[in-house]
Amino acid sequence: xxxxxxxxxxxxxxxxxxxxxxxxxxxxxxxxxxxxxxxxxxxxxxxxxxxxxxxxxxxxxxxxxxxxxxxxxxxxxxxxxxxxxxxxxxxxxxxxxxxxxxxxxxxxxxxxxxxxxxxxxxxxxxxxxxxxxxxxxxxxxxxxxxxxxxxxxxxxxxxxxxxxxxxxxxxxxxxxxxxxxxxxxxxxxxxxxxxxxxxxxxxxxxxxxxxxxxxxxxxxxxxxxxxxxxxxxxxxxxxxxxxxxxxxxxxxxxxxxxxxxxxxxxxxxxxxxxxxxxxxxxxxxxxxxxxxxxxxxxxxxxxxxxxxxxxxxxxxxxxxxxx
Numbered sequence: 345x346x347x348x349x350x351x352x353x354x355x356x357x358x359x360x361x362x363x364x365x366x367x368x369x370x371x372x373x374x375x376x377x378x379x380x381x382x383x384x385x386x387x388x389x390x391x392x393x394x395x396x397x398x399x400x401x402x403x404x405x406x407x408x409x410x411x412x413x414x415x416x417x418x419x420x421x422x423x424x425x426x427x428x429x430x431x432x433x434x435x436x437x438x439x440x441x442x443x444x445x446x447x448x449x450x451x452x453x454x455x456x457x458x459x460x461x462x463x464x465x466x467x468x469x470x471x472x473x474x475x476x477x478x479x480x481x482x483x484x485x486x487x488x489x490x491x492x493x494x495x496x497x498x499x500x501x502x503x504x505x506x507x508x509x510x511x512x513x514x515x516x517x518x519x520x521x522x523x524x525x526x527x528x529x530x531x532x533x534x535x536x537x538x539x540x541x542x543x544x545x546x547x548x549x550x551x552x553x554x555x556x557x558x559x560x561x562x563x564x565x566x567x568x569x570x571x572x573x574x575x576x577x578x579x580x581x582x583x584x585x586x587x588x589x590x591x592x593x594x595x596x597x598x599x600x601x602x603x604x605x606x607x608x609x610x611x612x613x614x615x616x617x618x619x620x621x622x623x624x625x626x627x628x629x630x631x632x633x634x635x636x637x638x639x640x641x642x643x644x645x646x647x648x649x650x651x652x653x654x655x656x657x658x659x660x661x662x663x664x665x666x667x
Contacts, residue, residue, distance in 0.1 A: 391434045391636050396617045397586030399534050399556055401467055401497075403437045403618045406608070406636035408629070409590065410440030410451040412622030417445065422625075423454035429626050431458070431465045433633045439559070439588070439620045440491075441471040441502055442483045452490035460492035468493065469559075471502035471538060472519060475512040480522035484531060498557055498586075499526060500536035501549070505666075510548050520553060540591065540664035543576035550583060557586035559620070561664060563594055564602055564610045564650045568658035570665045573614065581615050589619040594661035601657045602650055605635045610650050613642040 393402040408414075408430045414423045427438065444451030452470065459468065470487045472480040484499065501513060501523075513519040526532045536557035539546045543560075550558060558580050562572050580587050589611040593599050598607055611619050623629045642650070654661060 391633065392639060393436075394617045395586075396437075396467070397557055398584050399586055401586075403467065403586075404435055404636065405612055405618055405639055406435060406632050407437035407439060407588070407618045407620045408435050409620040409622035410438065410444050410455060413624045414440075414454055414622060415445040415451040417448065417450055419450070420454055420457070423450075424457055426623060426626055426629055427455055427458040428462075430629055430633075431462055433630070435633065436465065437467045437469065437588075437618055437620070439469045441473070442487055443471070443473050443502060449486070449490055452487055456490045456492040463493050467497045469498035469500060469536070470496050471500040472522070473502040475509060475519050477517050477519060477521040477525075480519040481525065484522070484526055488531065495530060496532050498534045498536050499523065499532040500538050500557070500559060502538055503541075504537055504539040504545055504549055505541040507545060507548065510545060510552070513549075514552055534586075536586070536588075538590075542666045543570060543572045543574070546572075547576050547579055550579065550585070554583075555585060557588060557617075559588040559590055561591040562589050562611055562614065562616070563591055563598060563661060564607060564654040565594065565598065565658040565661035567651050568655055569662050577614065587616045589614070589616040590621075591664065592619050592621055594663075597657060597660045597663070598654060601653050601661075604631065606650055608632065608635045609639060609642055610647060612636070612639055613647060 391404040391406065393404050396403045408427065413419060413426055416423070430438070438455060440451045440455050442449055442452065445453070459466065468491065470491065472483040474480045474483050487496065488494065501519060504510060523535045527535060534556035536559060537546060537549045537555050538559035540561040546558060546560060549555070560572050560576060562577070566573055577587070592611050593604055593607045608619060621632055623632065
């Protein structure tokens with residue numbers, strides 16, 4: 345996976361922002377985050393925040409992902425301790441899914457044990473992997489039960505990977521009907537879409553429906569194969585969506601080529617609202633929060649340097665991309 349010839353997804357589309365313009369927007373967002381941090385009481389006290397698109401919510405730069413320790417079976421004490429500590433440190437966005445933790449949905453179960461006491465402290469996001477209306481509504485009903493809440497803040501289509509997925513959710517009886525129903529009944533506040541595989545798939549979805557947020561896989565290896573930064577990220581910026589970055593260290597596959605703080609700083613220097621990372625321990629959580637609290641944006645030369653470092657491990661760091 346080398347730079348080579350542009351793929352169909354890396355070719356600039358008409359009307360989209362150039363990379364330099366995207367980086368200017370990222371710099372502006374970073375400046376706003378720093379200002380927010382200073383006003384809130386100093387860099388050692390609060391995490392910087394950014395707008396989560398047009399939701400009106402100010403999200404911390406680091407958000408907690410519901411995988412790693414939080415999706416492991418029979419791991420309640422460790423998982424709950426991580427969620428509790430995250431909230432104590434000012435993390436205000438928690439991401440999970442009906443798919444995390446297998447059929448038992450351990451991630452939603454553990455998070456729900458904390459949410460029943462601390463629901464007001466978190467913007468809570470979960471997902472449906474079902475592509476149908478009725479199936480997705482059943483998934484949501486179970487999510488609300490496990491999360492011990494009467495609503496989620498962001499409900500997302502999980503892992504949209506192919507154009508067939510897009511066609512399915514927009515077909516009669518598809519999941520978009522469930523999304524509209526759930527929002528009208530105030531079971532969910534905002535709607536989103538997620539994906540790892542192909543930027544064209546997510547671009548097609550957000551052109552067909554006014555999603556509030558997009559959860560996309562982006563890291564320092566991104567430019568080397570089907571780059572999400574070329575077309576998808578600028579499109580999401582233009583639509584003023586909340587943009588959540590995931591696969592920041594590529595489940596550790598980038599670490600060694602670059603450090604975890606470098607991995608986070610790379611993505612936070614793009615025009616994202618926040619990054620979600622799953623952790624295995626409170627020590628990892630605290631390191632990531634410290635990186636977010638001390639964040640300063642990288643310039644184009646620094647970003648390019650990290651991309652060069654990531655290139656030798658790009659294949660393994662982008663294992664989730666379409667071949």
